[in-house]
Amino acid sequence: MGQVLDRIMQHADEIRADAAEGETLMRLTDASAKSLRDSGVIRMLQPKEYGGFESHPREFAETVMATAALDGATGWVAGIVGVHPWALAAFDDKAQNEIWGADNDMWMASPYAPMGVAVPTDGGYVLNGRWSFSSGTDHCGWVMIGAAVGDKDGNRTGQILHVVLPRSDYEIDADSWNVVGLRGTGSKDLIVKDAFIPTYRTIDAEIVLSGQGWKHAGRDETLYKFPFSYIFPLGITSALIGMTEGALACYVAAQKERVQVSGIPIKEDPYVLFAISEAAAEISASRVSLLEMVDRFWDKTEKGVEISFAERAEGRRTQVSAAWRATRAMDEIFARAGGAAAHLNTPMQRFWRDAHVGLTHAIHVPGLIYHSAALTQLGGDPQGAYRAMI
Template identity: 30%
Template sequence: MSLEQSSIRDAAIKAPGRRSPAANAPSLESLVSTARALVPRLRERGQQTEIERRVSEETNQLFHRAGFFRLMQPARYGGYEYGFTALLDVISEIGRGCTSSAWACSLGTIHQWLLGLFPAQAQDDVWGKNPRAIMCGSYSPITAAEAVDGGYLIRGKWRFASNVDNSPWAVLGVQLPEENGAGFLLAPRCDWSIEDDWHVAGQAGTGSKTVVIDKPTFVPGHRKLTFAEAASGAPPGAAVNPNPLYSIPFLSAIPVCLVAPLLGTAQGAIDAFVELCENRVTRGGIGGAGARLGQFAHVQSRLADAAAAVDAARLVLDRDITDVELTAAQGRRVSVETRIRNRRGHAYAAKLSHSAVQALFSCVGGSSLALDQPVQRMWRDANAIAQHITLNWDAVSTMVGQHMLGLEPKGAY
């Protein structure tokens, strides 16, 4: 390991987010160890998760019992108040077993942090009677909220609400009238139904179905968080959750919840590929019959490509996330420059992770197409995540290039 890499990793290990201020919190090492122990079970259930098109209640309860959904939850509700660096460690480990399960766990976990930015009464609404409650979410503010006395009326459909089947609450993106901007509103399960429309080629097990509110439904005004508040460094929830974790502008760090499952998937693909190389003897329709897969030079080279890409992706994410956690812990504002750099890091780490899986899949042969072979599922899942607009390299790199050229950056940061 080079001096620069060593310095990055040493700083990342000491990141504020890898330490918990909560007296009841298990160590991060034990949480990561628990995640690692679940990998074989999650991999074994991977195909069934895909067939069922959702993460099972059983798996969701495993995540609850492991404490993963408490990872970033405010301590006053029994949470551990770990940060984004800890999220990366835990979720990337889960991703080695099942991408869809890691994605669902990651979204459920990050929404506990997001709820910590809301006003105190909104947090009480969700966690007051059930501190174990988690939320699904659909961020795109394509639906307009109507202002009424004491709150808002909303009606519409919100797509891509991952892990919706296991979520008693939903955080929904809306256009807010009085601020002439966008924000989030919180709705309990009794206010919405699920449209079972998640039939996809990748990430099939995430259960990212559509939340439907088919008649005007009231949401109290205190269950609102504007995008501007979430990005301000001083959201309403900071008044009751003084941990600097809750002052981090959300787009400078929240996309980690999307790239962490992909990083884990890339490492899981390496694991499965090495195992395949050790066990598979080629048939050699044209040549090479009887040779182990790992004896071919191009196979060895692709494995090295994948390992290097995963290593580089993790280093970039560790550096960027550690930086914003340290900045917040020191009471400083996260600059626009840093926020855009982090968006670049999120998307480029996703690109690297995706390329790692692509490199491996390109040389495993026809047997890898079997639906019970994890590499093909990881390949489809990786391609699906790479399509997410938040991680899409074309969209994010354009914004970064605009900023570097002194133009107004067009995008989310």
């Protein structure tokens, strides 16, 4: 799907130019959202029968990286909203037809965290709750969110659902997103009050998390057999790596003619030159390790070989490590960028802020992931929370 990336790059200057306004608006500008929509990036993982491309996840990741290197917030929205069509492909056909039947460019926001409660009723559930961090939500007509199933008194039972509902059934808290980085993502809170969710617009989260969504939907395409625990974080980690690539590009452009206070041109300072090469190599290694794992998982999935828990744990460890490695490398060059890099009218500081906020996302927290990956290597069998998002 090189054509998708080509279409994004045709609007590269506009996306870069709109980044500052997006920060002020605390959402993508309408022009940036239109550039994403027109490019088709949100349809890359969407089923072909609904106007999607069913692209290789590597191509999706590379496209998200390139977009985030133009503007972190735009890449972040592409990476997160772009995964939701993959998730919807596991739902009942009736839900897919309802959302894509009239408009195959319909966007869905998230999050999947079960912050609300769905109480069973005739034909479905009644949903209430408040969800945080709904990236790109101002430009979406539907939302896919997690919900705990409750009893008649609203007490959580332990079962988790993923549910979809239209924009008319939830409220966006416009004042809930005022942050230091990724401001342009508009990752605002959603409020749902007594919304009826028909059963066909729900799916047991365990079906998705266990990698059986493709069976539930009667699909046989390699793309939809991919492990959820790898493809969902893929867009997020790809966006973060793209931000560090954008920061590196800004740094190199600014340093070419820079002369230090000492009077020594940057080009003649061996210590700075070493730091540039070291950072570039680390960011490149982060990118390569992420994409290599995608290719490895794809090849096994295409051959009908199940991805084991140990392999999934390695894959998640690779994602987390890539994000931290690239961010640390970016820090090394930002610290050598001079005071001018801190001015708010320069893009490098925005990449730096965006990447650090991106690193705080739950999928980039290393503790449980590293624990589980190492324990599995040593012959252990992680249980409970140590299997979460693996």
